[in-house]
Amino acid sequence: MAVHNQKAVREAPANTKGIIHWLQENLFSTPSNIALTLLGAYIIYSILPPFLQWAYFDANFAGDSKAQCTGDGACWTFVKVKMDMFMYGFYPEDQVWRLQAGVVLFFLLIGFFYFSKSNKLKIIAFTSYMIVAILLITGGMFGLEVVETDKWGGLMLTIVVAAVGIVFSFPIGIILAFGRASELPIIKSICITYIEFIRGVPLITILFMSSVILPLFFPEGITFDKLLRALIGITLFQAAYVAEIIRGGLQSIPRGQYEAADAIGLSYWQKMLLVILPQALKVAIPNLVGAFISLFQDTTLVLIIGLLDLLSMVGVAAGDSAWLGMETEGYVFVTFVFWAFCYGMSRYSNKLEKQFNTELK
């Protein structure tokens, strides 16, 4: 009987595996690729080592005054000393625990979202989180001391502005998108006028209007909080963009879906909320997250109306005569914080896209 002798497994040819192969395949495959690789390597070589030298090897971390920053590198002592200001603005020190509690609750909420399957519970949890967070930050109830908005600042203000903008612009945007897609002429024209008007104006103009022009029309005594005015402006601005993104999603839904929903006797709101919107939102997620990320970055514009968000806090911290000339360290730090937040948001959007992807692969 013939016996089949298993031949020894041969290794793959040396030129199709390993680091060398990967390099050849990805970095040095064609002359133009070789040139680009070398150029890239040169750029990294000329930027990274000096940056590391400045930011780490020559940097100062210890101490608590400018005099202790003796090296040629970065003075991270500055960021360390001013950390509370970057994070909480001028929030009273003995009340900062309220902000920290808000962050802890936020992570609990994320954990809950991760494990819970029930959408109803998620909505209840989210709404109650918003209420608790607003209570914690502003105070004035349950024995919490009121913290005036002129004490708010730094990262905390950036997050408040972005979060309020995102959370409140979303439902308004949905309603505007429905309105624009509606067949009722008055509603439709109101929504179109609103959206096109807002989109024709830069955010900076709206902020200026809210901070400079608006108060002139109120009688004295009725002074609206400056932050509240800015928040309303940003929310109304963002809503117009959200509306257009969702309208894009609505238009991608085939006519048959509307007709099918009509055919089984759903009312307008049932049709829109149960059939059309879920599908439209799924399509709109990447653009929505993109818009929210750019809103997060746009919040830095509030510095032109004298609100001290994270970015303007660098100017404030470096204007302290004990720490003059530390802008660079501050801006590098703020860059990193912004990157971390925006990257986190974009990862989360990737996860959502995958989760909602019901198409056959």
Add this chain to the structure above:
Amino acid sequence: MTKFTKLSLAALALVGMSATAGTLEDTKKQGFVKCGVHVSNAGFSEVTSGGERKGMDVDGCRAVAAAVLGDASKVKYTPLNAKERFAALSSGEIDVLYRGTTWTETRDTSLGLNFAGVNYYDGQGFLVKNSDGIKNAAELDGATFCIQAGTTTELNVADYFRANKMAYKVNTYDSNDQVIKSYESGRCDVITSDASQLYGIRSTLKDPSGHTVLPEIISKEPLGPVVRQGDDAWFNIIKWSYNAMVEAEELGVTSQNVNKMKTSDSPAIKRLLGTEGNMGANLGLSADFAYNIIKQVGNYGEIFERNIGMNTPLKMKRGLNDLWTRGGLQYSPPFR
């Protein structure tokens, strides 16, 4: 006239009316002074690591609070940008603007503002390296200047050098940061900007003592507190709460010796501190309003030295801001 313009005019008229209703009474009722300041300007309105505001302008606000409410800490600071500062004042969001605002004819007349004094005489100056051996501006012939683009600084330099028939070169940069960097790397010999800024810039250089701000000032920038037109009582309070600090320095009254000075025999000191005459009552304030200012905030020399003087990182000389008795411009009309 459209409905909208009518409406806005009515609203503005309302603002104007309520302004005349008495900022002093409103301030006493709400218990704090609404003061507009610079967001961040070293030595004038800066925030310490502890989150407290301090500076020359901030002390101006505190002096008003001490005068009106007897407590210098009763101030609500509103950080403002250059563009929104006047609107904040005319809308009543703030009642006094202490924000390094240059007193010009246009602002004083056409914007509905009143300038209540000059708490810092600024002007464009020159910062040079000691190693270049330049002692005054006449020796700057042929020098290269670093300037921030889009400021009147550039025009002032052009005027000055044309008038003096000297040659010069200019490198303009977008930001103050770039100006400093290129000065440090030797691409220019001179930085020119407002003198108060130059002292700040000097303190950020590697070796501050190796650089000097030249004595020449080539433009006038009188910076001072501003109020709305139409409330003369309030205007007087801002004016005289500032004058009280200057007068106190001239009379040698400081926050340290003010209690002892209360029993002084000098009639001028007695009038200032309210033990004689009715200076306070004329302003609608308590008799000891100036005492409160000096006790809690200090006299002009004290706030200068504390915030921007030689013992601070900014190391500014008194210069134009010295008392008139020592050759400066700080001069208070008499308290009598």
